[in-house]
Structure formats: structure tokens, C-alpha cells
Amino acid sequence: MSERFVIVDLETTGNTPTQGARIIQIGAVKVEGRKIIDRFNTFVDPACEIPPFIAELTGITAAEVKGAPAFAEVAPQLLAFMDGCAFVAHNVPFDQGFLTAQLDMEGYHWLPQVSFDTVEMSRVLFPSQDSYKLSELSGFLALNHTRPHQADSDALITAELFLSLVHKLESLPLATLQQLDKVTLRLSSDWSQLIRPVIKKKMNIHAALAETQYDMFGQLVLKRHEEKSEKQPSLSQPSFTDTMTTAFTHATDHVEDRPGQRLMMERVYKALSSEAYLLLEAGTGTGKTLGYLLPSVHVAKKTGKPVVVSTYTVALQEQLLQEDIPLLCALVDFPVEAAILKGRHHYLDVKKFERSLAYCEEDSYDVLLTKAQILVWLLETANGDRTELNLSSGGENYWLTVQSDYGDASDPRCFYQRAQMHATEADIIIVNHALLMIDTIREVPALPSVSHVIVDEAHHFADVARDHLGTSLRYVSYAFAWQRLARLLEEASGLSLQLQAQLTHMSVIQEDVDDLFRMLRAFVMETEDGRTGNTGRRSCSYAPTVQVGAMWQAIFVCAERIYTHGLKLIKVVDSVLTSLQEAQCTPATYAKIRATNEATKAVYRHTQALNTLLLTAEEGYVYWIEAEPKGAKNATYLYRKPMDVSDCLADQFFARKRSVVLTSATLTVNDSFSYYVDQLGLADFGVETLQILSPFAYETQTKLLIPSDVPDVRGKNDTLFVDDIAIKIWRIAEETNRKVLVLFTSYDMLRKVYYNVRNLNETRCLPLIGQGVTNGSPARLLKIFKHETSGILFGTNSFWEGMDLRQAGACHLVIVRLPFASPDEPFVRAQIEQAKSRGKDPFKTISLPQAVIRFKQGFGRLIRSTADNGAVFVFDRRIVTTKYGATFIQSLPSVPVLEGKLEALLEMICNEGEE
Template structure:
């Protein structure tokens, strides 16, 4: 192995160019022959003040660097240190760019060093890691990281990380190393020589070869799944219930027996036994998941009747599989099988991946994704993409290599992950799935779940929304454009060209036929762009008042009522596009017949068939949404005001899902348990029962209170000096709440979550708060403003003791982080002009009902309860709950919100007085 110099820098900021920011601390660890050979560390005088936020993050203050050397004093030593070495760093381009800039400013030519980024290397070798931050990787490898964000500690940890990653490389089978080497020219790190070292070591003998299933030059984890068909014992549920607490206590010393959990377990078991439906609201901390899993498994074992567990979120599925199931396998007095099933596109198709590996590729995200998958295949039992932490562009590759409706490839046979997942379902006692698949499965030919008669619906407050989406339709102009791009033309190196070349190899490609298809595809591209341009113009024309700001335009349309020249032009263009698509589909199908007669199965032919099917689905949806009369739903279109002409999406959803759920889901089941922390409104389940079509099934209902002492743990604060949004401009209102949020943050002095109902208001408030110099020691994060997914933003938020997170939509639930303060800016009413809400309100009004009281208010109360639930997650938590919306006390309906949460002290005063109370 070569000489590696692992470097870490602390700086005054991120702007290396032009010497705007400077290095404050430099550390280097020299590795030779796989061992740490030398360590160097020094503070540096940046000759400029260190910003307070940087000092808070790193612990490096101005007085610590005043007497330190200047960079130019140590520059000769740095050049000598790096000679004939690899430059290694975590996020290597940041450190290398800073170092190069400082060397140039000091009058030295930076040495020519090959570079290795430990972030990239970790991405390849740890493809399922949630995070590639240095601190998280240190925890993974159990490395001592005493001083995060200090160069000496970070450099040492990065060196240890690099050595651990080299060990991971050494553990890879030869065939995987060779595949990685083939991809390595596309990596940002210079890994060819490192990979060559391990390949040469294993060329004669590969001790890891026997550990894996090596097939068609790809190494896979060996399939170890086996069904346990042990002897049955007669163990009653009532007998087990008496010993359950003791069993759990043995496995979890911190376990506390909870009366509510026992009540819920009994209710679930009796509901299954008596074939009835049950609604159970279980407050935070009741142990809800175990309370339905244990009786579900007992019933499945006793009656040999599998139970389906459906959740809304992937996080809860993972919790059940990774935490609850292993626990229950240890404490339950009988063996059982659990299976997870998701939609086909979650599973990799090995046949397609094999083909993708053989292609020439210049796209970095695609190359990195292939490398990740090669390593992941050595680990995964499921082949499920949710295990992977894909780079941002990796999803495009996944769309090409995921499983589809075609028959499994003969070359890969029993190794097909989707077929394995289906096989496990057939032998499982409990089947874990998600709401989206469950509802999609209701009307699907390839239905996996329709025959199961016992179901638990967790996170059941989402059922109306998810079922409405699953039972509806949508046409995305962008997705249609991407589909055309994947098909390509004869002038691009895409599927059409590759199909022609493949057929030509077998000497039965008709150039004239492909030229006709080529011409038709170009016409379709032209006609679709014309249609999308007109749709966008139509939307802007109908929503002129919405076009200010970077917001999403929404317009509800009705085919029977729309008039005007532009609408007629749209329908004519849609009709022309449909006609053109039918023509090219017919031409495609003629080629498919030839392929089936003359050619062996190939990946490109399979991809071609997938695209034909997708094109037909797009054509059918477009005709239905723009040309067919609608009588059973609401149709609308949306687009980003500052988006491209392809940003328009057309939707259709049922106005009322209650009858469909009653007929297609509930009527075909013997017993269904619906549970969530938020199912009641005003103390009753009436809203959920009516909305979900449960009236005819006469469900029982149970509320299990939270074991937390909310009265001692939470104070609710309602500032009286927040202006009424109706009496001031939005700009004045935002200025006011930004000032309040800043003052609250200073007083709370910890982690604070601020929940908005409008992204536009969030964006404006965040822009003001982040400029507040009084909050310099706080990390300020905002949904949509900071890069990264919701999960990544949540992890970043958790890393800081003092932090403010601005969130909307998804952040109202699922955040499970200790908070010192929760701020709710507005009561969470859905916009009344949203197409589905407006259509539902109109339908209620037509039947003589008050839409606000029967629809808007119950939905807002449930959302309010979800938001409130973010604050207290354990018995030790304490926090402040600020509501900046005076409607909670000044309107006739405000009490519906306060009575929906546990009794807590409520203070309504000017903010200054509230902060004094909080501090006392």
C-alpha cells in the first residue's frame, strides 16, 4: 500500500476562493503500511475574527489563535508532507481547495496529489448507512471521537475510518472488487491503485468466495431463509398476558407495565376472535405497536390465520422489523414468521442490473449507485431499495433496474428478490405492508393482499388521504417527458437505438420501420410540448392572482363546464397526441411480435416492453383526464409558478372514499383494527367512522390515555401581542412572528421546532430569523431552504443543542427528537380552495351540512393533535408549547383544539410576561 496523508481543517467559513475565509486549525495523520506513522497538528492565525457560530461549533475562539503561526510559516512543511502521498480527507474537495488556495497565497505551488474522499469510499462500502457524516461513521465503527469539529480529533478519526474502510475492501470477494475497478474511472476519488492492491492479493486465492452466491459475475448474499414449521403448543392468550410483563422486563430492564397497553392488547385479541372492527386511539407512550403485534401473532398462531399489519411510514415498518419482531421472537412461547411486502418497484431486478453494469456510463450518480449496489448485494436479504442510501441522481438508474410486471428472468430464477418476497408472504403469520400498496392492491389484477381477512391499520389517521390518492389518477408532464427521453430517437444512444442495434446483430432489423418510429416519436415530442405549453398558459390564465412569488398554482377544472378558445385547443391537442401515441404503440407492438419470434430474451427487449406499457398507461390516463366526461371525482391541475413547461401535473381523486373503502376493503375483511394517536375529535370517533365508511360495520371504540404527566411536563403559551393576520399585511405579520420566534428561541435556549401551514410564510419568516445576530449561536434549519431530505434535516437538527427547525407538512408528525419548545404558527386548517377540500365542502353543503364543522375543523383538530405530540416523547421530557394564533381563544371553535389535547396549564399574556413565567 502507498503513503496516505489524512488531513482535516477548521476554517472561518466556507469561502476558500480569493482568501475570503482562512484556516484556523490544521491536522495531518500519516499512514504507511496500514498503520499510523506520524501525527501533526497546529492552530493557525487567520488574521481575521472567527464568527461566533464557528466558535460555537468548533470551540476555537479568537484568543486561542492570536499567537499561533501564520499559514505561510508552515507552508514549506505542508508541501514536504504531501510529496509522493495520497491526500485523504472527509469531503476531500473542501480541505484540498482550502489548502491549495492557502499554499498559492503563501507563494507555493500545491503538489500534485491523488485524492481519496472517505465520504465517497464510505458511500460505496456502507451503502445502507443513514448518514456519512464523520461523527455518525465514527459511531458505526465505535471510534473514539472526543472533539468533533476540531481538526486534530477529526483527522485522527478520519484516519481510523480510512483504515476500517480498507478492511472492508479487503473483505469483498474478488468478483466484486473487479466490478468496482471497472467503475473506478468514474469515481471522484483516485481508487484504481487501492482496488488493484486488493485484487492482486486475491488473484491467486479468494478466501471470501465460499461466503457468497456468485452467479453471472455478480456476488450475492446466500439465501438463508427457511420456514419454521415447529410443533404447535396449546398456550392461551390469557395465560401469556399474565406473564408478558415479566418476560418483557427480562429483555428490557427499563420496561414498565402499563395498564393502557394491557387494555389495548385485550381489545385487539377479542376483536379478532369475535370478528369485529375496532377503533383504538392510543396516546404517546402507551406501547401501541406491541399492544397490537402480540395479540395479532397469538391469533395468527392459534387460528392459522395470517394478519396484515399496514403502516403509513417506512420508519414504523423498520421499527417493527428491526426492533419489535426480534424482541417478540425472544419472548413469545412459539415460533412465527414475519414478512414484509412492498410494491414491485421497491425490488431490484438482477437481470436488468447485470445489463446496466455492462453499459458504458459517464454519469457520476449512476456510477456511484452501481458501486453501492454491488456491495449491497453482498448484504441484502430483501433487495429492497429502502435499505439503500442512494445519491440524489441514483433514483433515475433505479427506475431502469427495478422489478416490473414481466416474468422473472430465467437466468436469475429463484434469486429474484420480488418472487422471494412473495414466497415469504405465503408462509408468514404476520405480513407487514404500507397503506399505499394495500389500497393500490384493492383494484389490481396482481393482488397479493386481498385474500387476507384480518388487518391492523396503524397510523390510521392517514387512511382517507392515502386511499384517495391510491384510488385516483395523475398525469405528470415531467414524467411523460422523462419516458420519451428514455425511449429516445435514432440520433440518441437510448432504448430505441439500442433495440435497433440488438435486432440488427441478429439480422432482422428493418431500418425503414425504425425510421417511421423515429419520425413518429419526434412528432409526439413536438405535440406533447405544445399541449404542455397550452396547459401551463391555461393554468396561468385561470390563476392570475396566484402568480406572485415562487408558489404552486392550482386550478380545479371541470371538462363539462370549461369553455373558450384555449380550452378547445387543449382538447384538440390532447386528441392529436392520443392518436399519435396509438399509432406509435401499434408500430412498437409490430416490432415486439418480431422480437418474440426471432430473438432470445434480452434486457433491452424487456425494457422496451416496459416502456410500451408505460406509454399506453400515460395515453389512457391523459384521455381520461382531459377528454372523458367525469362524474365520480374531482379533477385539477397544478404547476410551479416559476417552473418549466413540463412542471404541470393533472390529477383526479374521488371526492368521497367512504363507499369505496366500505365496499372494497372493509366488506371483504372479517376484522380490522384501526389505531393511531389521533383518531378522536371532540372526544368521539364519529368523524373517522363516517369519513372511512365504517358506520355499517358498527366498530367498537377505545381511547387509551398517555401515561405521561402532561400537567407537570408542558406549559401552553398564547401570546396576546401577535397581530391578527386579517388586520395587517402578510409582510407585517411575518415580521411580527419572526420577532416572537426569535425571542422564544433565546428564552427556550435549546432545540425548538416551529410548525407552519404555509411554505411561503415559512420561507419569509426563515429569511428574517436567520439574519438575527442575537441567534448566532443557534443552528437554523428550514424545510426547502436547506438541502437534504426530511430524514437528513432531522438528523442535522438533532446534532445541535441549540437549534431551530422550521417545518411544514410532513414535520407535523414523525419527529421524535427531544425538544425544549414547540411553536405552532397557525392552526392547521387545510386551504379551503384546495380542489379536494373544495369539492368535499360543496358536496356537504349540497346535503345541508356545515362543511366547516364537519370537515375543516375535525381535520384541523387531528392535525393539531399530531403537532402537539412532537413535544413530549418520554416521561422525563419537559417543554413549552407556543401557539401564535389567537383564534385558539378568540373563536367559538378554539376550545375544540385545547380540549383535544391533555389538560395542561394555559397562559394567555403578552410574550414578555409569558417568557418570564416560563423562566420562573
């Protein structure tokens, strides 16, 4: 291959040349000998209009391309510039495909023999990056990207990115390169053209001998694991008062001496030391995290036993370890050891991964890409934690086949065992609620024996308990499990005639699985009880063993057939594999047996879930089905959840701990903790309660504004409400010149309002970011929002809590509807019916408390520091027109509440801003 590369970027009027899209700018950079040697840049007259959004995105106007050469004039020069070079682009399918099509129109038949896609290369060589957009990668590599979305600038940055990728590739150890050469053969880029010369060079100079910073595991290369020195006991333990005094003496700009935080520290320490149970609501700004970490580490040092800190999400676990623990370490005069422990499925099983590399011939593109990513990632990861990887959806499915399970964990290179060992040596073990519940209900605990627990974000604890005491099954996972077992059985069929005989049965079962989930979806779509919830899925409840009707009878018979025949097949396969494993066999055969055995266990777990969900019934559980109305004919999900988890939590969790502190910014309704005392089963534990108010001056920092000219949200004319609030949201952003976060309770309404506001935004002067409309995760959308100088962010679900608007700049908050859970959701319906059957008012005991807690969470998004200020607009007039509306307002901090027409409210807050 030539050592010459041409890096090309195109700006175009659209995506499809056959539909009239044309090139408006070409940027090309030539690289030779790992250096940029030449450039080719030109505007192109497209002989058609440039759409406004393209002009906005690129900054290229009709005036700039007027008088530029036509593509017919540019084509010969460009072809000459690219001659003899490998083709490189950031998203080759687009640039190469578009260029090929437009050259064809001019009579040129061009197709590069060798090409490299820097998106694909970045995914492999930078496997932990959050995003593979050119702007994000240039920031990661500190490249000066001056004019994004202009071809000359993008081509230059892509060239520099390509050189960085080549340099990274050349730095990889020999064994990794040899494995990469195998798995990248069927990827889009011509990887072998880059890899093989490097392999040859490294073999000639015996480079492998010098690669001492790595460990070897079979044919894999791993980052060298440095054993931690043994935990040293503290020579002397200061009093807790002295620990607090030292902490505030060392305080920096990030830590303030706040009365509420001191009180929290004292009460948490008292609860942990006296083996008490404590429910503690700490208002926003209290400094809650340090408020429980400082007493926890002191108790851990004093007792010599770790304290477990549990939070809601994996992201919050990482935040605790990466941000809060280092801050704690800087405040105390003794060493602090902290460790994260996650569910076993988060960790890579290196043995499984190595075995999977022997099977590449039938792998999909996504699986091959993921294997390549993991090969590079193993050189960098100390934890083997899946959350470090940026995987595609196909990669997520592949991960299921190589994640750690309940197999042998005796190898010290086992990432899960390593994490457990680290946890046993720590003062603070950071887990999430899911793992805490798994540890509670499993016979073999995942955590070391601990008696003191802090539960942060405790308002989610009962819901997580319901999830993990319940059962779920979706078509995609179950079908994938059977497909994987079928493939492995086919590969292993040469080892045994009995295995070969199971393939026919396997095919029949797979057809039954497809038929079952198609019937389940049809049942949901056709039943009169089906409802469409806020997620857009249609759902209906069912009673597994007493449901009637011809369709349900067919479902029951099909599920019974799958369960019976599936267990027989699993039993035969398991027996054959056991006998084969006991016989003498080659390493390759042993690898096939182990892989098939793991797949069999996965099918068994899914099949038992099917039995639990469709063939048996248990009192106290609610069962329901969800289906995607616009999805595949078998896009169906089955769920089972316990109605009440209070007894289980009381008996299996709280009764087994000496002290538990549960804390959150939202644990009270109307200043009462009774809702969560009942939900969590704490009534018999003499639980103490403490409410610490926020230190923020809400009276001056914010106002609760309720427009009087908003249509009734409960009205029959949904279009009227959507049209009206779209205009009002636009006016808030336009008139106040501030960013606006809008919180919805349904994706459907969010989308409708988003597109209405976009129509008002004709000049595209205001950036609009919509969850589920704009590409990206909620965290990614929030990051974009923070970097904008103005704009509107439309969010639902995850944006009601956990999303910190700090550093987002001046903002206003709009709450579209009071966040009552939809009565159309099966679990909510079941809760309501249960409350009625017990003689309780379901609205007062279920619906209202849940909505108030969520409303408080949404309100808390706005004021996150003493410097923040802004208004909270509520478009749901029930907050002032109903008796229960007062409960929402009374549950908030003391804040001015103003009602009036929107324009009057806007005039008032704008005039205040001028003052």
C-alpha cells in the same frame, strides 16, 4: 501507483478563494503500507478577518492565527510533505480546488496525478449509511473524533476512514471487484489504482474459490440466502387470558401493566375473534402497538392464518419489525414469525440490474455511482429493499429502471418473490396503507389471502385511498421514461430497420412532451384561478374535456397528439420486439430486447396516465395542476383524486374482510367518531367504537398557554405577525432555558420566522434548526435536535405527527396557527364546494374536523412518557376568541388552559420550575 497517500483537510474563511476566502488551518497525514507514518499541522495567518460563523464552527479565533506563518511560508513545506503521494480528502473538489487556487496565487502550479475522495468512496463502500458527513462516519466506525471542524483532527479521522475503506475494498469478492472496476472508471476517485492490484492478487491466489459465503447470479455476487425452516404449528394454544398473563409476567422496564393497554388487548382480541369492525382511539402512552400485536399474534396462531398489520409509512413498518416485534417475542411463550411486505417497486430486480451493467458508456455520474453502490450492497442485503440504500436524486431515477415490476418472478433469487414467500409463512404481515390499497384495487393481489387486518395510524387511511384511487403525472418522470426508451431504441436500432425508423417519431414526441408541460406551467402561472399554497407551488383546478380558452385548446391538441402518436409508436416497437424475441439471438441481443421492452411498458403506463388526466373526465374526481414558480419552465405536476372514497372502501375493502380494527391516537372530534365513520364508509358495518384515554397526568405534566399580546393571525399585515412571534419564540427559549419545537402550517412563514429569530441570535448561542432551511430530512433534523443541549426546531408538515420527541430533553411546544387546510389548495376547495352542493356546512363537516385532528397530533408531540413535562403555547388567538375554538380545547386531554401576556406566562412557568 505509489503506496503513499497524503490525507489533507483545510479550514478556511469561506468557500471561494477568488472572492477573498483564505486558509486558516492545514492538517495533513501521510499513510504508507496501510499505516500512518507522519503528520503535518499548522495554523495559517489569513491576513483577513475570520467570519463569526466560521469561528463558531471551527473554534478557531483571530488570536490563534495571529503570529502564525503566512501561506506563502507554509506552501513549500506542504508541497514537500505531499510530494510523491496520492491526494486524499473528504470532499476532494473543495480541498483540492481550494489548495490549488491558493498555491496558484503564490506561483506554484500543483495538481495531484492521483486522488481519492472519501465521501465518494464511502457512498460506494458503505451504501446503506444515513449520512456521509465525517462526524457521522467516524461514529459509525467508532473512531475517536475529538475536535470536529479542526483541520488536524479532521485529517487524522479522514486518514483512519480511508484505511477502513481500503480494508473494506480488499475484502470484496473477486467478481464484484471486476464489475466495480468497470463502473468506477469515470467516477471522481482513481478507483482502478486501488481495485486492480487487489484483483491481481485475488486471481493469483484463486480467492474466488474460497468465497463460499456468497451466491452467484450470472456475473453478480449476492449475499447467500438461507432458506427458512418450515413454520411449525403450535402444539397447544393457551387461552388469550393466559397469553396476556404470561406477557405481563415477562414484562421488563419497557412494558408496564397499564389498565388502558389491557382493555385495548381485550377489545382487539374480541373484535378479531368475533369478526367485528372496531374504531379504537388509544391516547398517547396507552401502549397501542403492543395493544394490538399481542391479540393479533394469538389469533394468527389460533386460526393458522396471518393477520395483516398496516401502518402509514415505510419507516413505521421498519420500527414495527425491528423494535416492536422483538419485544413481543420476549413476552410470549411461543415463536412469532413476522414479515414486512412492501410495494414491488421497493425491491431490486437482479436480472434488470445485471443487464444494465452492460451499458455504462453513456451513463451519468449519478448512475455509475449508484451501480457501484448496488454492487457492494448486494453482498450485504438479504431483502433487496431500496430503503436500505442512500441514493442521490439521479440514483433514484436509475432505480426506476432496475426495480421489480410485473415481469417474471419465478427465480428464487427474486427479492420480491422472496418477500412474498416469507409473508405467506408469517403470523404477522407488516404492510403500509399504500400497499394495502394497491392490493385492494388490483386484479392480482399483492398479499396472501387474509381476512383479519389491523390498520394503525388509521386517520391517514382515507387520504391514502384517495391517492391510490387517483392518478398523477409529473414532467420529470414522463420525460425520463421517453428519454430512456429513446436511448435503448438507438442502441437496439441495429437489430431492426423498423426500430431505426421509430427514432425520428420518438424525437418529435419528446419535443411535444416538453412543449406540453411548458404550456401547462404557463396555464397555471397565468390563469386568474391560480393560487399559491403552503408548499410554495402555484396550483389551479381544471376540467379536462370542458375547459375553454385558446391556451387550453393548444394543451388538449398537444396531449392528444402525444397520446395518439405515442400509442402507435409503442405498438410498432412492441410488435418488433416480440418478433425479435421469438427469433434465435445472442444473450447480449436478448438483454437489449428485454431492456427496451421494459422501457416501452413504462412509457405506456405514463401515456395512459396522460390520457386519464387530460383527455378524459370522470364524475366525482377533482383535477388540478401544480407548478414550481421558481422552477424550470416545465416543472409541472398533474393530479386527479376521487372526492369520496367511502363507497369504494366499503365495497372493495371492508366487505371483503371478516374483521378490521382501525386505531390511532386521533380518531375523535369532540369525543365523537362520526367523522371517520363517514370518511371510511363504515356506517353499514355495525362498527364498534372505543376511546381509551391517555394514562399521562396532563393536569400536572403540561399547560396550554395562550398569549394575549399576539397580533391577529388573520390580519392583513403578515410582517407584523411574523416579527412579533419571532421575538416571542426567542423569549420562550431564552427565558425558560429549554429546547423549543415550533410547528407551522406553511413553509413560507417558517422561513420568515426562522431568519428573524436568527437575527436575534447574534451571538449564535442558540442552535437553530429549520425544516427546508437546514440541510437534512425531518428524521435527520430531529436527530440533531435531540443531541443539542438547547435550541429551536422550526418544523411543518411531517413534524405535526410521527416525530417522537422522546429523549430530546426538556422541551416546550409552540403551535403558530390552528392547522386549517388552506382553501387555496384545489382538493380542499373541491371538498368545500361539494359540501355546499349537498346542503352541508363545509366548515363544520370538513375544515374543522380535519384541523382538530391535526391539532391533536401536534399537541401529542410533547408528552411522550410519564417523565415528560413542558408547556404548549398557541399563538393563534382564534382558539379563545371564536366559538369553534372551544372544539380544539375540548378535543384535548384535560389540561390547564391559561391566558395572559407572554412575559407573565413565562414568569409563571419559570417560577414553577424553580419550585
